[in-house]
Amino acid sequence: MNMEIKRKGLFALAGIATLGWSVCNPAFSAVLAPTQFDQYMLELVNDLRANPQGWANDYLSGDLSEGLAPGTLGTNSRQPLAWHSSLFQSAHGHSKDMLDNDFFGHTGTDGTSPHDRMDNAGYPFTGSWGSGENLAVRGNSTFTGVSTETTKQLVVDLFVDTGIAGRGHRLNLLQDNFENVGISVQFDSAWGGFSSGTLPSVIATQDFAYNSEGPYLTGVAYDDSVVDDDFYTPGEGLSGLDVVIKDLSGNVVGSTTTMDTGGWQLALNSGTYDVYINGQLAGDDVVLESANVKVDYVAAVPLPPAVFLFGGAVLGLAGMRRQGRSE
Known part of the structure; x- marks a missing residue:
């Protein structure tokens, strides 16, 4: 059985554009709707935001700030993220772009940034605002589609953040200010983004943002x-x-x-x-x-x-x- 794992995350706050890249296709806006796996990933993210110490007990031997300076991440609950259709459009477009073009990264095929992509999709960056993006992918020769198990494992991968200096994915997941999210989990039966060759793969894009609107x-x-x-x-x-x-x-x-x-x-x-x-x-x-x-x-x-x-x-x-x- 062959298996590969990759993660990438970028983060920005307080009116500073995200330093990542991606792509947006406005043509999707009239027909796109989230899947139950997209919703499931949102529920998992909101669960870890409600109970970060519980997740740390399960996956980080109790140390929520593992890999960071002690006490960097408090154990308090963060506000739940509300789904936003514009952020879903941007996340869906980038997941599809990566699968269609066999690459993994925040730079999309048209060179636009995650912030530009969210903005182009219609997210209103008004007042004090910020944005960020997490990416994760798993490839396995046994995969036949998106599954409940793989969807959860991608969230665990981002939360644990093994080998990622600064644990940026975990910081994104637990960023206090983020209030909206769009998530897209997609499957490709022969994705060529791994150095070892093609594998059936499940990829996820999480686009986070906040602005002066809300609360929700x-x-x-x-x-x-x-x-x-x-x-x-x-x-x-x-x-x-x-x-x-x-x-x-x-x-x-x-x-x-x-x-x-x-x-x-x-x-x-x-x-x-x-x-x-x-x-x-x-x-x-x-x-x-x-x-x-x-x-x-x-x-x-x-x-x-x-x-x-x-x-x-x-x-x-x-x-x-x-x-x-x-x-």
Whole structure:
């Protein structure tokens, strides 16, 4: 069995353009939609942001700042990332470009940078802003497509960041300011980007950004039917559910529907809100301040829906199961 692994990451903050390169194809914008594996990777990233010490216990022998100066990364929760369609377009375009042209790197075939690509795709870099990009790929002669296992392994590879000076991928994953992300996980049956030759390969692009918009309420609706583990698994997403946000006076201040993957997101003003998903109260008196907050809807059978909330901290509601890890 042949296997290869590669990772690359670039990072920028506070109005400084990302020092990486990539490509954008605006023609994709009208037809692209994330896959359940893209959503799964987002859920994994948000899980590690909610519980970085738990991930460090699992994969870094408890040392979140492994490979860095002691204490570089705090164990506090980071705000959950809200999906952004423009960042998905840029991530999808770059993953496709790398697979189509047998290369791996932040420099795309047209020489544009990740920041340019995100900007061209329509992400509004307004006010104070920043952007960053992570890339990861695994090749294995046994791969036949994108899988749940490989998708998670790519996130673990980026988090552990073995052999990467400065652990830049881990820093991107745990950057406090990032509020939006687009992720694209794709497969090629004979990718030629490895020095050893062609291999069936799974590649992922993660495009991160923040700006003066937001904060966001975000989450995912799923039924936990594929793997009963209180966590989103590909194949469990619930599409087309109504999401309605009301203020405490009962006025509707925002609404959307869940994507095909089950994910949803809304930018709102700071305030306290009730969140209704599929006509049911999923989040009661949810306080939205400067950071994003996540509200998940779990259509468990025979149990009632449950919620998983987190912003600066993990929250729960009395009488409902709280979804997430506690370590």
